[in-house]
Amino acid sequence: MTLPTDPAANLAALIRCASVTPAEGGALGALATMLKPLGFSVERPVFSEDGTPDIENLYARRSGNGPHLMFAGHTDVVPVGDEASWTHPPFAAEVAKGEMFGRGAVDMKGGIACFIAAVARHVESKGGPKGSVSLLITGDEEGPAINGTIKLLEWAAARGEKWDASIVGEPTNPDALGDMIKIGRRGSLSGSIIVNGRQGHAAYPQLADNPVRGLMTLADALLHPVFDKGTKDFQATNLEVTSIDVGNPATNVIPAKATAIFNIRFNDTWTAETIQAEIHNRLDKAAKRKKYRTGKTTAVDYELVWRDRPSHVFLTRDDRLIEALSGSVKAVIGRKPALSTSGGTSDARFIKDYCPVVEFGLVGKTMHMVDERVALADLETLTQIYRRFIEDWFERGVS
Numbered sequence: 001m002t003l004p005t006d007p008a009a010n011l012a013a014l015i016r017c018a019s020v021t022p023a024e025g026g027a028l029g030a031l032a033t034m035l036k037p038l039g040f041s042v043e044r045p046v047f048s049e050d051g052t053p054d055i056e057n058l059y060a061r062r063s064g065n066g067p068h069l070m071f072a073g074h075t076d077v078v079p080v081g082d083e084a085s086w087t088h089p090p091f092a093a094e095v096a097k098g099e100m101f102g103r104g105a106v107d108m109k110g111g112i113a114c115f116i117a118a119v120a121r122h123v124e125s126k127g128g129p130k131g132s133v134s135l136l137i138t139g140d141e142e143g144p145a146i147n148g149t150i151k152l153l154e155w156a157a158a159r160g161e162k163w164d165a166s167i168v169g170e171p172t173n174p175d176a177l178g179d180m181i182k183i184g185r186r187g188s189l190s191g192s193i194i195v196n197g198r199q200g201h202a203a204y205p206q207l208a209d210n211p212v213r214g215l216m217t218l219a220d221a222l223l224h225p226v227f228d229k230g231t232k233d234f235q236a237t238n239l240e241v242t243s244i245d246v247g248n249p250a251t252n253v254i255p256a257k258a259t260a261i262f263n264i265r266f267n268d269t270w271t272a273e274t275i276q277a278e279i280h281n282r283l284d285k286a287a288k289r290k291k292y293r294t295g296k297t298t299a300v301d302y303e304l305v306w307r308d309r310p311s312h313v314f315l316t317r318d319d320r321l322i323e324a325l326s327g328s329v330k331a332v333i334g335r336k337p338a339l340s341t342s343g344g345t346s347d348a349r350f351i352k353d354y355c356p357v358v359e360f361g362l363v364g365k366t367m368h369m370v371d372e373r374v375a376l377a378d379l380e381t382l383t384q385i386y387r388r389f390i391e392d393w394f395e396r397g398v399s
Contacts, residue, residue: 003120004034007379008100010113012093015102019075021143022053027075027109031137034116035060038123040135045155047147055140055147059156062119066131067397069390070166071115072149072351074141077104078368085370098376105374107367111169112137114362114379118386129394134163141347146309149347153354163355165321165393168348171364172340177378178333178385181325182359184315184341185349186234186265187272190307193218193283195300199256206295211258212246213292214300219244219260221286222279227266233315234267234341237275265344272310280304311345318356320396325360328389332381360385 004010013034019025032042040060048054058075080090080103088094088101095101104110115135122128136156140148173179195215200208219241227237241262248255266275287300316322322339330336337360351357362382366372 001037003037003124004116005120005124007110007114007117007383008376010034010116011100011105011110011374011379014075014109014113015093015100015104016091017075018091019077019104019139020079021076022055022139023076024056024139028056028058028137028139031058031075031112031116031135032060035135038062038116038120039128045152047151047155049146052144052146055138055143057139057148057152058137059134059152060137061132061134061161062128064129064131064133066129066394067164068132068134068162069129069393070134070136070163070351070355071169072136072166072347072357073108073112073169074138074148074347075104075109075112076139076142077107077109078142081370087371090372095376099373100376100379101371101373103372105366105372106171106362106364107372108170108361110374110379111171111361111382114382115169115386117383118390121383121387122390129390131394133390134161138347145347150350153350157354165318166348166351166355166357167325167389168346168351168357168359169361170346170359171362171367172359173361173363175363175365177363177381178329178335178337179363180340181322181329181337182341182343182346182348183322183339184233185311185313185343185345186237186267186341187270187275187313188263188265188311188345189272189275190261190263191279192305192307193260193262194303194305195258196302197254197256197258200254202252202254205254208254209296210254211256214287214302215244215258215260216292217289217300218283218286218302220291221282222262227264227275227278228269231267231269234313237264237266237270239264266313268313268315270313272312276306311349314349314352315341316352316356316358321356321358321393324393324396325358325389328385328392329360331388332385
């Protein structure tokens with residue numbers, strides 16, 4: 001029986017599955033084919049919610065007597081964009097100059113391919129880890145993330161699954177393999193500010209109430225002063241206004257309404273609730289200012305609408321997990337990776353409620369880009385790191 005010990009072959013099989021969110025595209029079937037010869041039981045639950053597409057997921061477990069390690073990730077990928085701009089077809093897994101091209105090569109089918117190869121090599125040489133290994137793979141990470149990891153965790157936990165630690169195979173390295181392990185993530189909140197004004201002629205502003213002026217007043221309060229200067233483990237909290245819209249094609253008409261959308265990434269100075277309270281307080285105070293609204297006696301008429309499902313800030317403090325992974329990286333490539341909480345959110349934000357979690361995968365330079373690709377040498381190196389990590393973590397055991 002041939003085991004899936006070659007990460008490049010594993011990755012090629014996955015890339016050739018056009019699993020653009022929310023399509024499964026055959027990717028989970030390809031994973032099941034790789035995992036069953038390794039002794040994994042495989043289940044593929046489908047989750048649904050009104051207003052969102054049904055999503056197929058995969059949970060696989062190889063059981064043993066000892067601690068339980070979860071590898072988590074996703075097989076769904078973002079759209080290819082302009083396919084004509086690709087130098088190699090996005091779902092062909094072609095190799096050129098030592099690199100494999102394809103959508104999902106680094107984000108994050110490559111990480112999954114390497115972890116499976118690492119487990120396969122361990123099974124081939126030593127019969128497998130001294131405990132349980134599971135793969136929790138979703139098809140909804142690049143989408144709304146509603147019918148994916150969060151529900152898959154709930155589903156597995158309801159069946160009695162418990163994990164001692166998890167590694168997420170996202171492409172965490174900015175420049176070179178071994179640069180960075182993610183040990184936490186900032187929180188994330190998004191919202192909309194809707195300002196109501198009074199439509200009128202641009203030449204007679206005294207007869208109207210321009211909502212753009214009110215929106216400028218409110219936006220200014222969210223951007224200054226800074227929320228904090230950062231903490232020991234996290235960079236400074238930052239808010240970005242990502243859209244301003246009035247829906248007004250006329251140059252001589254003051255609109256009746258203006259809307260801004262914003263996103264804030266916050267550190268452990270705040271919780272989702274306290275940062276929401278701070279933003280409410282800033283907006284309420286700013287609504288009374290006249291900086292851009294000379295002559296107006298009423299406060300800015302605004303509404304703040306929060307988007308659903310904020311992401312909460314977290315920091316992993318599990319020394320066994322972090323030291324096993326960091327030590328494995330150093331043993332294979334000769335240097336220790338930085339421990340970071342930078343970047344956006346990932347499905348680790350859901351996993352942290354069940355067990356300690358860190359993230360480590362390939363180099364992310366080409367993720368989501370035309371000609372996404374990975375060096376074959378990096379696939380082999382990451383497989384070696386994962387293999388050593390599996391051995392080290394199980395040897396260390398858990399408290």
